[in-house]
Structure formats: structure tokens, C-alpha cells
Amino acid sequence: MNRTAILKCASYDLDIVKSTLEEIIANTEFPDVEGKSVLVKPNILSDSSPEKAITTHPAVIEALVMILKERKASRILVGDSPGMQTGHLNPKASGIADVVKRTGAELADFMTSTRIHQIGKLRIPMTAVLDDADVVISAAKFKTHQLMYSTGVIKNLFGTVPGLNKSPLHLKARKPEEFATLILSIFHEAHVDYALLDSIIGMEGPGPSNGRPRNIGLLIGGANPYAIDKAEATIMGYDTVPIIRKAEELMPGCTATEFPFLKPEDLTIRDFKKIESGITVKSLFISNLISKIGFGKDRRHYPEFQHDICRKCRKCINVCPAKALTLSNDKVTIDKNKCIRCYCCHEMCPFDAIKVK
Ligand code: SF4
Ligand code: SF4
Numbered sequence: 001m002n003r004t005a006i007l008k009c010a011s012y013d014l015d016i017v018k019s020t021l022e023e024i025i026a027n028t029e030f031p032d033v034e035g036k037s038v039l040v041k042p043n044i045l046s047d048s049s050p051e052k053a054i055t056t057h058p059a060v061i062e063a064l065v066m067i068l069k070e071r072k073a074s075r076i077l078v079g080d081s082p083g084m085q086t087g088h089l090n091p092k093a094s095g096i097a098d099v100v101k102r103t104g105a106e107l108a109d110f111m112t113s114t115r116i117h118q119i120g121k122l123r124i125p126m127t128a129v130l131d132d133a134d135v136v137i138s139a140a141k142f143k144t145h146q147l148m149y150s151t152g153v154i155k156n157l158f159g160t161v162p163g164l165n166k167s168p169l170h171l172k173a174r175k176p177e178e179f180a181t182l183i184l185s186i187f188h189e190a191h192v193d194y195a196l197l198d199s200i201i202g203m204e205g206p207g208p209s210n211g212r213p214r215n216i217g218l219l220i221g222g223a224n225p226y227a228i229d230k231a232e233a234t235i236m237g238y239d240t241v242p243i244i245r246k247a248e249e250l251m252p253g254c255t256a257t258e259f260p261f262l263k264p265e266d267l268t269i270r271d272f273k274k275i276e277s278g279i280t281v282k283s284l285f286i287s288n289l290i291s292k293i294g295f296g297k298d299r300r301h302y303p304e305f306q307h308d309i310c311r312k313c314r315k316c317i318n319v320c321p322a323k324a325l326t327l328s329n330d331k332v333t334i335d336k337n338k339c340i341r342c343y344c345c346h347e348m349c350p351f352d353a354i355k356v357k
Contacts, residue, residue: 058095079108142202316345
């Protein structure tokens with residue numbers, strides 16, 4: 001049986017993070033990296049400061065890179081592709097570019113070259129950097145997510161689909177269940193060997209970019225990503241979340257693991273601010289069933305624009321896969337007949353001007 005290590009980690013002090021990470025690695029199935037090319041995939045959703053808890057903290061990436069070097073990895077690549085990325089990635093504000101420079105790792109540019117992956121009927125461009133890596137490590141952030149309720153080490157691999165190539169995929173997978181299946185397929189194609197969840201300071205409320213930092217005080221790691229994301233959901237207080245429910249349906253037993261240290265059920269945060277959705281996970285299943293047979297109503301909320309906060313930067317308009325947004329009369333206006341409630345606009349708004357409730 002694989003093992004998933006959940007350890008207390010009270011701060012982002014590099015020595016503390018590194019020693020905690022070493023203990024996690026020593027007690028889980030960490031891959032042999034000697035002489036190998038390793039891709040570390042942090043979450044750099046928007047290149048914002050670590051205090052905002054949107055991105056994987058640079059101390060976690062630095063500690064991981066140091067350990068990979070000690071274990072004689074031949075090449076260490078660090079890369080991501082946020083949703084709005086168009087040019088070369090240089091994540092300065094998040095501190096990750098500095099870590100890369102300081103440690104002698106390489107910043108991997110996911111935009112330079114892609115390879116098409118045929119997933120069912122979908123042709124999905126994913127970064128060719130994946131093909132150069134012998135070992136892939138997902139290093140994600142403990143955060144809520146408006147559509148998937150939580151975002152963890154599995155959803156993190158959506159960033160291997162470069163920049164705005166992600167948007168049309170939302171049109172092909174409109175319902176949460178369909179999107180969860182798509183995310184699992186992309187994750188499967190990325191062949192992740194190991195995963196870490198930076199849960200020292202996580203995010204609660206309207207994540208993944210506009211929630212509030214919340215002290216969780218944990219670092220989680222292991223070779224079973226399904227177990228890690230299930231543990232995250234349990235700590236947040238969910239019975240389940242769409243990606244894990246779909247994973248357990250498609251791969252029964254995939255979340256089975258041993259917890260040699262702390263156990264997620266003992267760590268549930270009773271007052272954690274989960275995503276307030278129009279429907280619960282249980283009723284989501286019923287809702288999907290009803291919509292399949294042709295009646296009933298999907299009660300997910302539409303995004304609401306706070307015009308007094310909006311700075312008219314157009315990021316939401318540019319990312320919207322359904323072309324449901326326009327700037328008219330100096331205001332962002334939504335066409336609800338077009339909106340598929342993917343919440344990409346909410347995720348990309350840098351000024352928290354969009355609410356979903
Ligand atoms: S992304 Fe936010 S601030 Fe920018 S135009 Fe849209 S709502 Fe306004
Ligand atoms: S308006 Fe927002 S939620 Fe609706 S389709 Fe566009 S990006 Fe998605």
C-alpha cells in the first residue's frame with residue numbers, strides 16, 4: 001500500500017520547510033531522480049505575491065529543488081502556464097523566478113512547443129516540456145475552486161495546456177462532471193510521479209484566486225495524487241469533490257493509501273469557508289441526470305460583476321470561452337444565454353470584481 005504523509009509545518013522558513021519535506025519524502029514512495037530530468041510543476045495561476053496564497057510558496061519550490069539536487073537529478077525544470085499567458089513566463093512576484101535563478105534550476109517555457117494529445121474526441125495541446133522530463137512532480141497549493149470546489153495536485157496539471165488553449169476546453173466540458181473527467185484525462189496524460197500540496201497557508205472562500213489566505217499549517221506529499229486531493233477535500237470539510245468522485249467512479253480504489261503520520265479525518269477545519277455553490281455534490285449528480293433526460297434546471301449561479309470595483313482591464317472578456325462578455329456603456333456586460341458558468345472570468349479577475357453567489 002502506498003503512503004501519504006501529512007505533517008505539521010508552521011512556517012515558510014526554508015530550513016523548516018526543507019526538513020519537513022525530507023521527512024515526507026523519506027516516508028513515501030519518492031521516485032529515483034539520480035541522472036534524470038525532473039519537471040516541477042508549481043501552481044502559478046497569476047504571478048502574485050506569496051502572501052496572497054494563490055501560488056505555491058517559493059520556499060516549498062526551493063526546498064524541493066535543493067533536495068532534487070542533493071539526489072543528483074541531472075536537470076531540474078520549473079514551469080507552469082497560467083490561463084492568460086501569452087508570452088514567456090517570468091514569475092517574479094511569486095518569487096519562483098528568483099528561486100529558479102538562485103538554485104540553478106531552469107525556467108521551463110510551456111508556450112514554446114506543444115504536442116497534441118488525443119483524449120477521446122478531443123485534441124488537446126500540452127507542453128512538449130512533458131516529453132523531455134523523466135520525472136514529473138506536481139507541487140500545488142491548498143485552495144478552493146469555484147467550479148471544482150477544491151484545486152489540488154490533480155487540477156494543477158491543467159497548466160500543462162498552455163495559456164488560452166485552455167479556454168475552448170471549457171466549451172467542450174461544460175458541466176462540472178464533464179470538466180472533472182477532462183481534468184483527470186489531462187492529468188493522466190502528464191504522467192505525474194509524485195505530488196506535494198503546499199498547505200502551510202492555503203486559501204478559503206472564493207478561490208482559486210480571489211479567496212482569503214487561511215493558516216492550515218500542513219505539508220502533504222506522496223505518490224498517490226488521488227489520496228492527496230481526497231485528504232485536502234476532507235480537511236476543507238467536503239464529503240467529496242467532483243474530481244475525486246469521478247476518479248473513484250472511473251478507478252475504484254484509487255484513493256486508497258496509508259497515512260503514517262496525521263490522518264485527514266482528524267484535521268477537518270470546522271469553520272473552513274468552502275465554496276457556496278447553487279448545488280451540492282450530491283444534487284449535482286441528480287441535476288446531471290435530470291438534464292440528461294431533458295428537464296430540470298442547473299442551479300449554478302451566474303457571475304456577477306461589481307462595476308464599482310471593475311477596472312475594465314478586459315481580462316475576463318479575453319478569457320471567456322463562450323464570448324459571453326462585452327464592454328458596453330463602459331461596463332462589463334454578461335449574456336446569460338451564452339454563459340456556460342465555467343467561472344474562468346472569476347478566476348482571472350485581478351481585482352476581485354466578480355462574485356459568484
Ligand atoms: S477582469 Fe475584473 S477588473 Fe478586469 S474587466 Fe473583468 S471584471 Fe473588470
Ligand atoms: S462569463 Fe464567465 S462564467 Fe460565463 S462563460 Fe464567460 S468566463 Fe465562463
